[in-house]
Amino acid sequence: MLNFFIPTLAFLFQSRLVDGLSRMWESAKQPDLSKFLVVGALLFIIGVAGVLTRRNIIVIFMSIELILNAANLNFIAFSRYLQVTNPANAVAGQLFAVFVIVVAAAEAAIGLGIVIALYRNKETIWVDEIDLLKW
Amino acid sequence: MTLSGYEALFFWIFALSAIFAGLLTVMARNAVHSALFLISSLVSVAALFVIAGAEFIAGVQILVYVGGVMVLFLFVIMLVNVGAEEMGREEIFNKQKQVTASLIFCFLLVGGVLYAVSEGYRGLQAINSQKVAEQTALQAARTQRLGTGATGTSRITEDTQNLGALLYRYGSLPFEIASVLLLVAIIGSVMLARTLKQEASADDVDPETLQEEIASDPELAKLELRSE
Numbered sequence: 001m002l003n004f005f006i007p008t009l010a011f012l013f014q015s016r017l018v019d020g021l022s023r024m025w026e027s028a029k030q031p032d033l034s035k036f037l038v039v040g041a042l043l044f045i046i047g048v049a050g051v052l053t054r055r056n057i058i059v060i061f062m063s064i065e066l067i068l069n070a071a072n073l074n075f076i077a078f079s080r081y082l083q084v085t086n087p088a089n090a091v092a093g094q095l096f097a098v099f100v101i102v103v104a105a106a107e108a109a110i111g112l113g114i115v116i117a118l119y120r121n122k123e124t125i126w127v128d129e130i131d132l133l134k135w
Numbered sequence: 136m137t138l139s140g141y142e143a144l145f146f147w148i149f150a151l152s153a154i155f156a157g158l159l160t161v162m163a164r165n166a167v168h169s170a171l172f173l174i175s176s177l178v179s180v181a182a183l184f185v186i187a188g189a190e191f192i193a194g195v196q197i198l199v200y201v202g203g204v205m206v207l208f209l210f211v212i213m214l215v216n217v218g219a220e221e222m223g224r225e226e227i228f229n230k231q232k233q234v235t236a237s238l239i240f241c242f243l244l245v246g247g248v249l250y251a252v253s254e255g256y257r258g259l260q261a262i263n264s265q266k267v268a269e270q271t272a273l274q275a276a277r278t279q280r281l282g283t284g285a286t287g288t289s290r291i292t293e294d295t296q297n298l299g300a301l302l303y304r305y306g307s308l309p310f311e312i313a314s315v316l317l318l319v320a321i322i323g324s325v326m327l328a329r330t331l332k333q334e335a336s337a338d339d340v341d342p343e344t345l346q347e348e349i350a351s352d353p354e355l356a357k358l359e360l361r362s363e
Contacts (some may be wrong), residue, residue, distance in 0.1 A: 030137045031146045034256040036187065039150045041248040043157050043180070045241050050161035052237035053228050058166050058212055062173045065204065066157055069180050072192070080187045084274050085266050091297045095306055097192045098298075101199050102313045106320035108204045112211045113324030119215045120330065128229065 036077030043070035055126045057118075061111050068104045072097045138186065146186050153179035164227055166212045174205050191295040331355070 028035075043066055050063030079093025115125070122130055138146055156176035163169045177200045184193035228234050260267075281290040302310060331348060334340050335355050340348075349356045 028147070029143055030139050031143050032137045033259075034252055035146070035150070036183070037252045037256070038249065039153065039183070041245070041252060042154050043176075045245050045248065046154070046157040046161055048244065049237065049241045052240070053234045054161065055225075055227060055229055056166055058208065058215070059161070059169050062160055062169055062208065065173065065200070066160065066176065069177060069196075069200075072196075073180055073183060076184050076187045076189045076192060079189065083188070084270050085263050091294055091301055094189050094192050094294070094298050095301055097189070098195065098302070099309060099313060101192075101195055102317065105199055105204055106316050108207060109320045109324045110327070112207055113327035115211055116214060116328045125215050126225070 033077055033081045036080075037074060040070045040073040040077070043067075043073065055128055057115055057125050057127050057130075058112075060127065061108065061115070064111075065104060065108070068100055072100050075100070142186055146183065149179045149182040149186070152176075153183065167209065170205060170208050170212060173208075174201055177201055177205070188292065188294065190292065191298055 047063045047065075047067035047070060050066065051060050054060055054063065075093040075097045077093075079091060079097075082090040082093065118130060119125060124130065153176050156172045156179060159172040160169050160176060163172055177196060181193040181196040181201075184190075184196060229237075278290055281293065283289070284291055329337075331340065332355065335345060335348075345355065
C-alpha cells in the first residue's frame with residue numbers, strides 16, 4: 001500500500017510544481033496589465049522604504065520621485081488597458097501622468113529650496129538632527 | 136493588452152533594471168550615486184512607457200525628470216556638503232529599531248499590494264474578457280488605418296494628437312491651474328533660498344533679528360542704510 005502511495009504523491013506534487021512553474025513561464029512570456037501593476041507596486045514600495053529608512057534628506061526626496069514615478073507607470077498601464085476595452089481611443093491616463101509630472105517638478109523645486117534654506121541655518125542634511133519642533 | 140515576442144523580452148529587461156536601479160538608489164552610500172541610479176531607473180520606466188504605447192509621456196519623462204529635476208538634485212547635492220557620508224563615518228540609515236519596523240511594514244505592504252493586484256486583475260478579467268476579445272479586433276483595424284513610418288513596418292501613432300486634444304478640450308482648467316502652480320513654485324523657491332544679505336537688502340528681515348546679526352556681520356548695516 002505504502003509502496004503505491006508515496007510514488008503517486010511524489011508524482012502528483014512534482015506535476016503540480018512543474019505545472020505551476022510552466023504556467024508562470026507562460027504568463028511571463030506574455031506580460032499583461034497585471035505585470036505592469038506589479039512593477040509599479042514594487043517601485044512604490046522601494047520608494048516608501050527609502051523615505052522611512054534613510055537619514056539623508058536629499059535621498060528622501062529622490063525616493064518621493066520614485067513613488068510618483070510608480071504612480072505614473074500605473075496610469076500609463078491602465079490607459080493602455082482602456083484602449084483595448086473601450087471603443088474610444090482613451091488617453092485620459094496619459095493626461096493624468098502629465099499632471100503628475102508637473103506636480104513632481106514643482107515639488108522638487110520647492111523641496112530643494114527648503115533643503116538649501118535648512119542647510120544654511122542648521123548646517124546639516126540628516127533628518128534626525130533637524131528637530132526644532134520636538135520637545 | 137498582452138505583449139508578446141520582443142516586446143515581452145524588453146518589458147522584462149526594463150522592468151528588472153528599473154527595480155534594481157530603484158533598490159540601489161535607496162541603498163547607495165554616496166548621494167551622487169543615488170542620483171545616477173535614480174536617473175537610470177527613470178530612463179527604464181520611460182522605456183516601459185514606450186512599450187505601453189505612451190511615447191509622448193516617455194519623452195516628457197526624459198526631458199522633465201532626467202533633464203530638469205535630476206540636474207536640480209545634482210546641483211543641490213553639490214551645494215550641500217556630503218563629504219562625511221562618502222568617507223563612511225556616518226550611518227546612512229536610521230536607528231536599527233526604526234529600520235526593522237519600517238521594513239516589516241514594507242514587506243506587509245508588498246504582500247497586501249501583490250494580493251490586491253492579482254485578485255483585482257482576476258476580477259477585471261472576468262468582467263472584461265468578452266469586451267477585450269471584441270475590442271482587440273477593432274483596435275487592430277484602427278491600427279491598420281494609421282499611416283506607416285519611413286521603414287514601412289511600423290505605424291505612426293495618433294496618441295499625441297489625441298492627448299493634446301483631450302488636454303485643451305476637457306482638461307483646460309486643470310492645465311491653467313498647473314501653470315499657476317508652477318509659477319507659485321518658482322516664486323516660492325526663490326523666496327526660500329534667499330540669503331540673509333539678500334533679505335536685508337530687500338528690507339525683509341525682522342528688525343530685532345537684524346540688529347543681532349549686524350553684531351556678527353557689520354556688512355549688513357550698510358545694506359540696511361542703502362535700502363532706506
